[in-house]
Amino acid sequence: MANYVYIATSLDGYIAASxxxxxxxxxxxxxxxxxxxxxxxxxxxxxxxxxxxTFEKVLTFGDWPYDKPVFVLSTTITEVPxxxxxxxxxxxxxxxxxxxxxxxxxxxNLYIDGGVTIQNFLQQxxxxxxxxxxxxxxxxxxxxLFGTLDExxxxxxxxxxxxxxxxxxxxYSRSS
Amino acid sequence: MANYVYIATSLDGYIAASxxxxxxxxxxxxxxxxxxxxxxxxxxxxxxxxxxxTFEKVLTFGDWPYDKPVFVLSTTITEVPxxxxxxxxxxxxxxxxxxxxxxxxxxxNLYIDGGVTIQNFLQQxxxxxxxxxxxxxxxxxxxxLFGTLDExxxxxxxxxxxxxxxxxxxxYSRSS
Numbered sequence: 001m002a003n004y005v006y007i008a009t010s011l012d013g014y015i016a017a018s019x020x021x022x023x024x025x026x027x028x029x030x031x032x033x034x035x036x037x038x039x040x041x042x043x044x045x046x047x048x049x050x051x052x053x054t055f056e057k058v059l060t061f062g063d064w065p066y067d068k069p070v071f072v073l074s075t076t077i078t079e080v081p082x083x084x085x086x087x088x089x090x091x092x093x094x095x096x097x098x099x100x101x102x103x104x105x106x107x108x109n110l111y112i113d114g115g116v117t118i119q120n121f122l123q124q125x126x127x128x129x130x131x132x133x134x135x136x137x138x139x140x141x142x143x144x145l146f147g148t149l150d151e152x153x154x155x156x157x158x159x160x161x162x163x164x165x166x167x168x169x170x171x172y173s174r175s176s
Numbered sequence: 177m178a179n180y181v182y183i184a185t186s187l188d189g190y191i192a193a194s195x196x197x198x199x200x201x202x203x204x205x206x207x208x209x210x211x212x213x214x215x216x217x218x219x220x221x222x223x224x225x226x227x228x229x230t231f232e233k234v235l236t237f238g239d240w241p242y243d244k245p246v247f248v249l250s251t252t253i254t255e256v257p258x259x260x261x262x263x264x265x266x267x268x269x270x271x272x273x274x275x276x277x278x279x280x281x282x283x284x285n286l287y288i289d290g291g292v293t294i295q296n297f298l299q300q301x302x303x304x305x306x307x308x309x310x311x312x313x314x315x316x317x318x319x320x321l322f323g324t325l326d327e328x329x330x331x332x333x334x335x336x337x338x339x340x341x342x343x344x345x346x347x348y349s350r351s352s
Contacts, residue, residue, distance in 0.1 A: 011308075011331065011348070012322035013189045024328060122314065132187075136333045136348050138298065140325020146188035149316020152200060155187065157312045157342030166333030168346055172187065172312050 001108045002128035003049075003099060005118050006041050007145060008167075010135050014142035015115055020057055024137055029165055036133055036169060037161070042068070047107040049099070052077055054114030055088075071102065073117055095124055119147035125174075130155065133169040177284045178304035179225075179275060181294050182217050183321060184343075186311050190318035191291055196233055200313055205341055212309055212345060213337070218244070223283040225275070228253055230290030231264075247278065249293055271300055295323035301350075306331065309345040 008025055009015050016022055030036075048066060050058075052074035058065065064084060071091045072080075080088045091098055099110060112121050121127050132145075155172035162168055184201055185191050192198055206212075224242060226234075228250035234241065240260060247267045248256075256264045267274055275286060288297050297303050308321075331348035338344055 010328075011306075130187075134346070136331040136351075138322060138325060138329040138331070140322075140328055146314060146316075149314060152186075152316055153314045155312040155314070155342075157338070157344060160336060160338050160344050162333070162336050166331075168333060168336050168344075170310070170344055175312075 001103055003110045003112050003121060003126055004041075004045060005112055005121075005127055005130040005132070006038070007113070007118070007131075008133040008135055009145045010137050010139040010142070012138045012140065013145050014139045015145045016143040017139065018142050020053070020143065024139060025135060028135060028167070031164065034163065034165075036163065036167065037131075041131065042111075045109045045111040047071060047102060048111045048113055049073065049091075049102070049117065050112075051114035051117035053116065068111075069107065071098075073098075095121060095126055099126065115143045115145060118145065122146070122153065123149060125153055128174050129158075130172045131169060132172070133167050136166045136168075177279055179286045179288050179297060179302055180217075180221060181288055181297075181303055181306040181308070182214075183289070183294070183307075184212075184309040184311055185321045186313050186315040186318070188314045188316065189321050190315045191321045192233075192319040193315065194318050196229070196319065200315060201311060204311060204343070207340065210339065210341075212339065212343065213307075217307065218287075221285045221287040223247060223278060224287045224289055225249065225267075225278070225293065226288075227290030227293035229292065244287075245283065247274075249274075271297060271302055275302065291319045291321060294321065298322070298329065299325060301329060304350050305334075306348045307345060308348070309343050312342045312344075 007015055047069040049071045052072060055072040070088045072088055073092060074090050075092050077090050112118055154175040156175045158171040158173050160170040183191055223245040225247045228248060231248040246264045248264055249268060250266055251268050253266050256266060288294055330351040332351045334347040334349050336346040
């Protein structure tokens with residue numbers, strides 16, 4: 001039972017440009033269709049929990065990219081687009097309670113996605129593992145991965161992988 | 177001839193607590209007196225350029241820790257403490273001009289230190305190499321390493337070293 005962050009950031013910690021743009025990320029060459037362990041990671045999770053903004057961003061991609069259930073945190077959206085019925089569920093409420101409910105429904109390993117959502121989970125110390133891939137670019141502005149915390153949270157470094165194109169993927173586990 | 181950044185940051189990109197505090201960094205065990213390549217790096221540089229705040233922080237450490245000339249950027253300080261005469265010089269002015277002057281004086285490889293100073297150098301694309309050591313802690317607030325930029329700056333990943341205590345040191349070189 002664990003909550004995971006799996007995300008790419010710029011060297012200065014942004015996950016997207018100010019307008020949500022991902023061009024800086026998309027333009028990185030990925031020789032041989034390298035997926036940086038994404039498929040392997042996705043195989044270990046039972047469901048995704050994402051914020052409303054990330055959900056709306058994913059909708060712009062066209063094809064729905066997930067084959068696992070997606071829970072979208074929102075108080076403004078109430079209905080799921082018809083073609084995603086059965087794939088997406090709108091949820092809200094207190095995060096600890098929400099993940100407890102999802103765990104009871106059999107969704108034990110959760111992929112927590114989206115800047116605001118990750119920050120909200122971290123503020124409550126509800127993230128167990130973070131897999132962060134650093135892109136060697138300083139964006140100089142945008143949507144930050146991390147936000148403010150009431151107190152520091154210590155993680156343990158698990159492993160780091162280096163890719164030929166300069167991406168550095170580090171895995172961190174919550175120290176206890 | 178190059179300008180270097182060599183610094184430790186928290187996972188969320190802070191170089192110090194809001195009050196400049198470095199306890200979170202000092203409390204990391206360094207078995208066997210591990211210096212993370214600091215001495216080796218210092219041997220390659222000719223002089224340091226640091227901001228006034230960093231200089232004042234270093235003064236609180238007691239013993240002066242540098243055996244290379246230190247140039248302190250300040251418009252408010254005009255005099256160097258007596259015991260540092262000949263070791264520290266107060267400088268100001270336009271950064272490109274300043275480094276040009278230092279280069280002419282034979283200081284070719286410069287260690288650029290201090291949050292504001294590093295940010296000012298980066299804003300003018302005057303940093304050639306960054307050696308950044310990531311501490312596996314989320315501080316949740318403090319003095320950030322990076323600031324805003326007019327446009328993104330691309331670096332090349334050179335190498336990454338992992339230390340037993342979970343520190344991850346990555347070296348990046350300016351792409352050209």
